[in-house]
Amino acid sequence: MREGRSLGFYLLAAFFAAYVLFLYGPMIVIFLLSFQGPTGGLTFPMAGFSLHWFGKLWEGGGIVDIGAAFRRSLALGLTVMVVTVVFSVLAGLGFRKKFRGQGLLFYTAIASLIVPSIITSLGIALMFRELDDFVKAYGPAWLTDGYTTSMGLFTSGLGAHLTWTLPFGLLIMFAIFNRFDARLEEAARDLGASPWQTFRYVVAPIILPSLIGVALFGFTLSWDEIARSSQAIGSYNTLPMELQALTTTVTTPQIYALGTTTTAVSFMVISVALLGIMYSRARQARKGSDAGKGLV
Helix, strand or coil, X not given: CCCCCCHHHHHHHHHHHHXXXXXXXXXXXXXXXXXXXXXXXXXXXXXXXXXHHHXXXXXXXXXXXXXXXXXXXXXXXXXXXXXXXXXXXXXXXXXXXXXXXXXXXXXXXXXXXXXCHHHHHHHHHHXXXXXXXHHHHHCCHHHHCCCCCCCCCCCHHHHHHHHHHHHHHHHHHHHHHHCCCHHHHHHHHHCCCCXXXXXXXXXXXXXXXXXXXXXXXXXXXXXXXXXXXXCCCCCCCCHHHHHHHHCCCCCCCHHHHHHHHHHHHXXXXXXXXXXXXXXXXXXXXXXXXXXXXXXX
């Protein structure tokens, strides 16, 4: 028990420390430099400590409207989250029974995970351009007058993001329902519960932590997405695309403040999701304990 650590242990520890530093070091540097003073630049040493650049960020630097881009990304992320959760649950319930073409539908749904993101974005943009050409050529006058494009945040943009988030949600729900104990549903039906009551009072509470995980995937993947948005988002950029554009034009710590803000939103969503999972598990454990006391 008193023998010292081997040389291999220290080598592996040093390698792990270097890996963590390489992975999180740039992010930590950006966080620190975003709190530069008014005369600070893009590098160390820091010229004071203040929230000056966060204030400049939300004032708008005359280059882009960060506030509008933030609201667009937030609205799109929340929409993608809701749609991902709903479709993932419905697909998980549907795939519990065998049906013709099940395998083909499954592989089609997850194929977008292996297709390069930029190809998916280009394909969706091309499809909507063809739709625009068709509407302009054959659409009624009341529709074609003033018509520009059907591409937008909640049309082509939403579809592009769902090709990224839905496969993750589907895989999670398939794994959950594959090991779900169907006897619990049978017991609820034996007690006279309707299909909706069975889902609401039996299935949903059990799979709630997984639903929170799917929602987390849906929002965070949409919030940070650039490649699938690049060709299919329409005329208004999301916040990650604005951030990418600003890297070539902004030469002040304002760009670091924007990066810190977007990362803080991601961490906030992750924290809320973890708290929700902890609460749901504690609630289930409390109900189980109360049920056990009632039997006694």
